[in-house]
Amino acid sequence: MPYASGRVIHDADAHIMELPGFLADHLEAKYRGRVGDDVLFPRREGFHSHLKDARSGAAFDESQIMLAKNWAALGSSTRHDRPRSIDLLGFASQLMFTTALLNYSSVLEGGPDADLTYAVARAHTRHMVEFCSVDRRLLPTAYVPLVDFERTAKAAREAIELGAKALMIPSRCPDNHSPSHIGFDPLWAIAQEAGLPIVFHVGGGGKLLEDAYFNNGLPPVPDFHGGDDNFKSIDYMAIAYPVMKALTALVVDRVLDRFPRLKFGVIEQGASWVPGWMRNMDSAHNAFYKNEERLQKMSLRPSEFVKRQVRVTPYPHEDAGWIIANAGDEVCLFSSDYPHVEGGRHPIKRFEASMEANNISEQQKQRFYCDNFVDLMGAGLA
Template identity: 25%
Template sequence: MNIQFRESTEAASPLTTKTAIADCDIHPARATRTELYPYLAKRWQHHLEVYGVHAYQGMMEGPPYPKAQPNASRRDAYPPEGGPQGSSLAFMQKQLLDPNNVQLGVLNPLNTGQGIRNHELSAALCSAINDWQIDKWTSKDKRLKASIVVANEDGLSAAAEIRERAGDKNFVQVLLLSRNVEPLGQRRYWPIYQAAEEAGLPVGVHAFGFGGNPITPSGWPSYYIEEMVGHSQCQQSALASLVLEGVFERFPKLKMVMIEAGFGWAPSLAWRLDKAWRRLRSEVPHVKRPPSEYIREQVWWTTQPMEDPERREDLFDVIKWIGWDRLLFATDYPHWDYDEPSRVLPAGVSDTNREAFYLGNARKLYGIN
């Protein structure tokens, strides 16, 4: 995390790793408010002008928990040609891709058609953002790969969008957010998993979104930090739901990626699920194996924001419990809590694990040579 407000924008220092890496969580932004309009029918352009997006939260613009910095992004990430952070390919190349030797960058667009109440508009915006990812990003820089953004509350329309894009090498995963109207294991979302499995695409679940549920099971908290920390609890509940509804049992080839919600909680959640399952499995006979086995075989984690123990080596116990083969390095560029590639892993990690962590696991999962 860049806890200082300004980072150097100079060319890569000798400290910066020159080893090739994958960055599995990059957030591309629109430079202008109307940048998606060429991909939207006139009807929806008009709708947006008159009614805006009708979200599962109260604000017409901006989040109800104000971010710590404008657009939750680094203050040094504004492109010189103007526009918000993350909206310029040229500047992203200069600030992120080139100096860090990023060989694979996975795009996860936010503020799309997900988490809005009008499901038809949701589908139109998602389709538009997918076209936009190709035109503005992946067709212009072969290192970048897109995520198929889908109308999360409408499983059938989401599945149709996945089938439409299946086989298109611009896309390497399907993107969902963690917070939806219901926990992600519920049946309304199953068509998404079925289509993703058929297409051979992992489903990434990125922290955030709005589904109308308070971000604690005891009601709405007061502060942005509670929302930030709380994304990890949302992700845990979403993953527990996926396991307990039998999604992994039903879709055995499905792969899921937990994005930007930390990973330190994973062993504890898996142990807890196993312990409860041994007592209560008669309630969920469709969960045929200990929950930790599904998680071990079908779930991956992006690394940012890495948990930050006082003693760094404590984190390696947790990584060992999860498996070095299950972590995917991510910076979260251009967001303020960006993890700097050269500072994430201290000395003492084997070359094999280091390579897997920074690049190999992502290449394998996303099928990139």
Template identity: 40%
Template sequence: MPYATGRVFHDADSHVMEPADWLAAHADEALKARLGQRQTAERIEQGVATARARKGDAEASRTAAENLISGPKGWVAYGAFDAEERTRALDELGFSRQLVFATSSLGPFRTSSNPDVLYGGARAHNRAMAAFCADERLIGVAFVPLDDPKRALEEAEEAIRLGCGAIWVPSTPAGERSPGHPDLDPFWQLLADKRIPFMLHIGPGSRVLPAEYTNNGKPRSPDLHGGGENLRFKDFVVLPFSAQMFLAALIYDGLFDRVPDLRGGVIEFGAAWVPGFLRQLDLGYRSFGKTDPLIKAFSMKPSDYIRKHIKFTPFPGEDAGYLIRDAGADLFLFSSDYPHPEGTNDPIGRFERTFEGLSEDDRERFYSKNFEEMMGAF
């Protein structure tokens, strides 16, 4: 019996857990050595080795495939990086579609000051993602930096040609430009024309907490799961700020009026902040609208741009029912975060416990319809 039953479920956030050689296998020759130098923790290497050894053990594979949500997560999880396993994992999970994001493979190139490394790494990532997502139910999320508008357009075109179904862009300035700068209009227009949504997702560059705040005279705290690679409390508190700045820039710069068919998702930033963000946007609109010519040119109030163009994934621990009742059923998406442990051992159950009083249409929107709208109904 699949984990998810009784309705259509689309999963707006899942991941591939990349082995150390994941990028290099798909890189151009000049970058193979550079992108093959990823350093991984011993526990990750052990997880990859365990998962690969399981491949030849029918009983171990069967046990892992039947214990997905409540079983081991991370690199040892079933389908974590093996495409054949992932197809069966999707059957066992019961999801009709699943967006697939990178986990750690952006690190070797994302912050490089060399544009050839930055964009060459992105192309290697996108090739690897397209290969992993050969099953049409898996929607590979390409990664495209916006620093160079011309190269961003080229990489987006190539990612779409490869079969990627969404484009992850950093929730940061686009090099020295705002992401709503007209120089990037051809990139955004391509996505709109091809019905390919952009994605914001936690990752390199999305954390806005200055490093000085970690210098508190105390030992470094463990991360969310007791290790060293993930979020800490201070990071978590400011997690959505980069997404808020990015979206505010797109609205203020008039992008959604210039590219009215563009759609996007804000994934794994949580959503408890969304109702207040909508109110803050509209307060600014009322406060500055009489004097600011850019705001006077808006065709609708800022919160309406968000409702038309953007969807959000709540964390399983948030009161998603309250968010829907407060901000509306048209904004939020279901996600499992598989095989990351943050997705918990029962995301559907956790969301459902907050859904008292919601209608069947509200639930349908959350589990499938909003996803289909974001994706252009495939």
């Protein structure tokens, strides 16, 4: 029996675990020497030792589908094994993200070479589309930088033509303009016309906290994986700040108002912050309404735009039932984070316990596991 059974469940967050050299097959030749494995896999002590854990379908114990993680998980790095993994998981679809390029996107956005930025974006999209081509249940995301208005629109068009089902943008604010700048209106129009969402993912926000926060005079603290290059408890608390700021700009500058059919997904950045953020935006709307024409022109209150157009994935360790009860039935999405360790071994069990404790109805659960994802993805699920 598949891990997920008894209802239709769409997975809003799943990943490829790339192997060294993966980008060379997709990056134009003149850029290959500038984006090597030492850049994509920094400070991964003993990275190559993980390669022995990469499993083929023939060697994999299928009873371990939710227990094996990262490179040891079935279909994590070998695309031809991924259909079997999704059979065993039982999800109706998975929205697919890179692992190696998530953090690098934020580095590129602040770099001096826009040509390189957009070249890596093209390579990212080719990589994702190729991996996902083995099964229509795998929905590839494209990376669309926000460095240059015209090239951003071109990158979006090319990604959609290649077969991307969602356009991932960084939550890090560009150096010289807001993500809500009217120069990006062609991007929003392209996505809305295609019926595809704009998505944010953790890793695209750049540096979350200054290094000094980690110099407390005490021994170093291990990260979630037991190493030193991922989140600890302090910078985990700041995960939502970049996307919160980016989305606030998009709401207040009326991007969601002017593009009412455009959906935004916030993936793997938690959701406990969402109810308070919605209420803070409504408070700002009330406080500054008299002096800001952009607020006066809004057709809805900020929180109503969120309910209409923004979808967010809670972590399984969060109180998802409380979030649903306080943010609205429309907002939350199920995600497994397969095959990353952060997704846990039984996310459905943890979500169910939280929803039971908060008296979440079957109709609300249906929205969480299925309907809100269908609404987010639009034509990407057609």
